[in-house]
Amino acid sequence: GAAIRLVGVSKSYGGVEAIRSLDLDLARGESVALLGPNGAGKSTTIGMMVGLVTADRGRVQVAGTSPRTAVARGAIAAMLQDTGFMGGVTVAELVGFAASIYPRSLAVGRAIDLAGLIGLERRRVDRLSGGQAQRLRFAIAVVADPEILILDEPTRALDVQARAEFWEAMRAFAATGRTLVFATHYLDEVDGNASRVVVLANGSIVGDGRPDEIRRRT
Numbered sequence: 001g002a003a004i005r006l007v008g009v010s011k012s013y014g015g016v017e018a019i020r021s022l023d024l025d026l027a028r029g030e031s032v033a034l035l036g037p038n039g040a041g042k043s044t045t046i047g048m049m050v051g052l053v054t055a056d057r058g059r060v061q062v063a064g065t066s067p068r069t070a071v072a073r074g075a076i077a078a079m080l081q082d083t084g085f086m087g088g089v090t091v092a093e094l095v096g097f098a099a100s101i102y103p104r105s106l107a108v109g110r111a112i113d114l115a116g117l118i119g120l121e122r123r124r125v126d127r128l129s130g131g132q133a134q135r136l137r138f139a140i141a142v143v144a145d146p147e148i149l150i151l152d153e154p155t156r157a158l159d160v161q162a163r164a165e166f167w168e169a170m171r172a173f174a175a176t177g178r179t180l181v182f183a184t185h186y187l188d189e190v191d192g193n194a195s196r197v198v199v200l201a202n203g204s205i206v207g208d209g210r211p212d213e214i215r216r217r218t
């Protein structure tokens, strides 16, 4: 079955049509980039996949069920655009807290390893660099051991080195046969990280193909 299916989905905010009658089928094991400029509808699409945004029309299915059920089961987890971490807890404590929320979870040490945070277990979460904090957000999502991982502009505000380390962690996750969906407005993040690119503009899909096919047309 499909990992994620959107059928005839529309969403408006007041008078603004953010998503216009979108149809999208994502297969299990795909690494999909949602590519588009600011305002294209990437965050709205991702919000619908994880049950944070309700469609006005159409149907959204995740892992064969509704988005909220899929989240509650730990079948899908998201790393959304986020503010900083507050408080004096450590990396290991916060990942452990996240693990305790889910019905099934990875060992805390495994999530920390996948996120490239080994050696930082006892670091306070409010003392992390931007790149380390972003990898902590990944650890908190991946500790749910989800089939599907959603990332909204995950490398925003990261420097070149932190971006490279982040994508290394993502490729390791995708190599385990999981489904990865990430929003980006950087075409150069698509090569090597996505098997499929869905191009959004003004709430509609204007391109869908392999990275090399999309690159030839842009």
Ligand code: ADP
Residues within 6 Å of the ligand: 001, 002, 007, 064
């Ligand atoms: P899977 O690929 O997960 O096995 P199915 O093709 O069996 O999924 O479809 C799952 C559900 O979605 C079914 O109820 C099917 O009728 C419905 N469905 C599939 N494609 C469409 C579509 N294009 N429009 C409306 N409903 C659809």
Ligand code: ADP
Residues within 6 Å of the ligand: 013, 014, 016, 017, 018, 036, 037, 038, 039, 040, 041, 042, 043, 044, 045
């Ligand atoms: P992207 O993630 O590609 O930048 P968004 O999904 O955030 O796109 O936004 C799509 C459109 O919907 C934009 O015109 C944006 O201004 C509008 N929009 C998004 N969220 C809201 C909101 N909460 N209230 C009003 N308008 C919104």
